[in-house]
Amino acid sequence: GESVGLHLPTLSVQEGDNSIINCAYSNSASDYFIWYKQESGKGPQFIIDIRSNMDKRQGQRVTVLLNKTVKHLSLQIAATQPGDSAVYFCAENSGGSNYKLTFGKGTLLTVNP
Amino acid sequence: GAGVSQSPSNKVTEKGKDVELRCDPISGHTALYWYRQSLGQGLEFLIYFQGNSAPDKSGLPSDRFSAERTGGSVSTLTIQRTQQEDSAVYLCASSEALYEQYFGPGTRLTVT
Numbered sequence: 001g002e003s004v005g006l007h008l009p010t011l012s013v014q015e016g017d018n019s020i021i022n023c024a025y026s027n028s029a030s031d032y033f034i035w036y037k038q039e040s041g042k043g044p045q046f047i048i049d050i051r052s053n054m055d056k057r058q059g060q061r062v063t064v065l066l067n068k069t070v071k072h073l074s075l076q077i078a079a080t081q082p083g084d085s086a087v088y089f090c091a092e093n094s095g096g097s098n099y100k101l102t103f104g105k106g107t108l109l110t111v112n113p
Numbered sequence: 114g115a116g117v118s119q120s121p122s123n124k125v126t127e128k129g130k131d132v133e134l135r136c137d138p139i140s141g142h143t144a145l146y147w148y149r150q151s152l153g154q155g156l157e158f159l160i161y162f163q164g165n166s167a168p169d170k171s172g173l174p175s176d177r178f179s180a181e182r183t184g185g186s187v188s189t190l191t192i193q194r195t196q197q198e199d200s201a202v203y204l205c206a207s208s209e210a211l212y213e214q215y216f217g218p219g220t221r222l223t224v225t
Binding site for chain 1: 144146154155157161163169204206213214216219
């Protein structure tokens with residue numbers, strides 16, 4: 001999930017496969033993390049969040065894993081569907097801020113039917 | 114219920130002109146945020162309102178950018194003397210609970 005210059009990292013999967021999107025966050029003092037999904041022409045949509053006192057949280061078809069030791073966050077999507085195609089952003093609460101989110105550059109997920 | 118709305122959805126302006134972007138948050142949400150998203154980039158924090166007050170304006174790129182919020186509801190982001198580098202999608206979000214920010218569809222600004 002690391003970005004290089006202006007090019008979004010991309011992940012291409014087959015429908016029905018599981019997807020894993022990775023994110024490295026920057027501030028060891030951040031204690032709240034969110035994954036957002038952004039479809040073309042729309043604003044970001046909340047998917048799932050996790051606090052730093054947890055290392056795993058599950059939602060409907062999605063799981064977020066947090067590794068604070070290496071400052072790494074991942075989003076797992078089970079049985080990926082064409083409707084999951086979007087840009088996925090991770091966000092952290094900027095060093096423990098109670099309102100400010102710092103967003104990663106995003107990963108483009110393409111699901112092939 | 115109604116989500117966050119923004120207007121206009123698209124704005125094309127000439128370099129040097131002023132523009133105003135509007136955000137209508139979800140009713141009852143006390144916190145409001147403005148972000149900027151350049152092509153292929155993540156979201157850049159601009160400003161945060163709690164009620165009508167803006168305790169954090171640290172993300173505003175220059176003094177050409179300003180924002181206000183009235184009645185604890187509608188917010189306007191104003192960019193004076195627009196430059197080409199201001200071209201981006203401007204996103205507004207609102208929240209009631211901590212962190213659960215709900216985003217509008219954005220205003221795509223193009224400065225020619």
